[in-house]
Amino acid sequence: MSFLTRSALFANSSLRNGAKILSAAQQKRQLNVQEHISYSFLNEAGIPTPxxxxxxxxxxxxxxxxxxxxxxxxxxxxxxxxxxxxxxxxxxxxxxxxxxxxxxxxxxxxxxxxxxxxxxxxxxxxxxxxxxxxxxxRKFPRREFYFAVMMERAFNGPVLIASSQGGVNIEEVAAENPEAIIYEPIDINKGLTKDQALKIARTVGLDDHLDTTAQMLLNLYDLFVKKDALLVEINPYAEDAGETRKLLSKDLPESLICTKFLSNISTTYILLTIIIITTNHFLLFSFKANSVSKHQFSSSNLDTFWKRLKIIHKCPKKNLSKIKINH
Known part of the structure; x- marks a missing residue:
């Protein structure tokens, strides 16, 4: 049984039997934090932000x-x-x-x-x-890219996902042009290597920023590990005035978001998110922030979460033939 599957079973069991599992100490947590905290997480990980x-x-x-x-x-x-x-x-x-x-x-x-x-x-x-x-x-991106690290059942471990088509709804990209999404499985024992990061940067077309992008990806993976995450996503990672900068990311249902922030390009408002959903404390994890409020996942929330992972990343094994995997 994969780690992600065990997490799902634990989450569903907790929803049904939370009081029995957690007794009187059970608490409800909101997995949203305000956007300035998202910026802080990225900065702490060495990923540039405005x-x-x-x-x-x-x-x-x-x-x-x-x-x-x-x-x-x-x-x-x-x-x-x-x-x-x-x-x-x-x-x-x-x-x-x-x-x-x-x-x-x-x-x-x-x-x-x-x-x-x-x-x-x-x-x-x-x-x-x-x-x-x-x-x-306020930033003015020239090109936009998509990067994410997630625990993937199809690969029995973490996988780095990348696309040159960032700044748009990634589910639509996966449905309309699956070849535009690249998957790089990561050996959980070795972690993401510099060679893998360089290869991904080159594949998405960031040849002019190979070292910078590779280091960002290594930092993103470190953030993924340190936060014990299921998914960490940057959409888009943007090139601005000759320098690559993490600017903004896409909108998701609030119940699935741990960090969420908003940015603006010209007059277009784009919701920005980074998803950090913990594995060890799927229902109880709370960032240490003053703005945490009460919330608990519902069964429909969990169904939506697993459905999203399946749509974006084509994770069922029967669909693996459609996935572009780097070796």
Missing amino acids: KFGVAHSAEEAEKIATELQTKNLILKAQVLAGGRGKGAFKNGLKGGVRVINNPQEAKEIGGKMINQLLVTKQTGAAGRICNKVMVAE
Whole structure:
């Protein structure tokens, strides 16, 4: 029985018999964390992100914008909900993600976001309170790529997944053009090697950034191992002004996301996620963050999760002939 299968059986058993398994100490955990924590995870792993800061007041937002020393800025409400860019605050301010050009705008608009209720398509009419905002550099990617490391039943261990078609819905890429997705099985005893990382970087077309991309992939695998994850995903890994930078990633159902953040390119708002779903504590894992709230997976959530892995990565053995595997 594979590790992933054992995890699934444990999760389903916990849903049915949680009180018996965990007794009175059972707790519910929300697997979402706010986007600035996602940035921090990446930075700690040595993966570059846009510079950013978190403000709890209008004055702090102004100070951070000044320290970033750029006119290309994004101001983002830190609320655990999708659709923030198209949302609206109950005080009349439109948009939980705003392009700003100077510290004065950061102070003015940030002051209208903090301690206000943001209503989006996911919050319902009641909205959710915005206690802080994130001020970040605005980036303009030239090319976008997809990278992920996941525990895969079909390979009985971790696999590195890559594609030159990043920045779009990866499920659609897998369905319409499966040849565009590359799979590189990883020996769990050896870990991801430098040669494997270089090969993947070359295959997706990052010849001008081989060493940089290879090191990013090695760091991504280290993050995967240290967080005891099932899946860590970057979509897209973007080339910006001649330098490859991790910018943003795709949207998924909130119940499947451990880290989630939002970025903006020009006037298009793109939800950004990194998925870190623990194996040892599938239901109970909680990042050490002040913003953790209560949540528990439902059976439908788990079904959706396993379905997603199957759709994206074509993991059933009967479909392995359709998968491009590097040896």
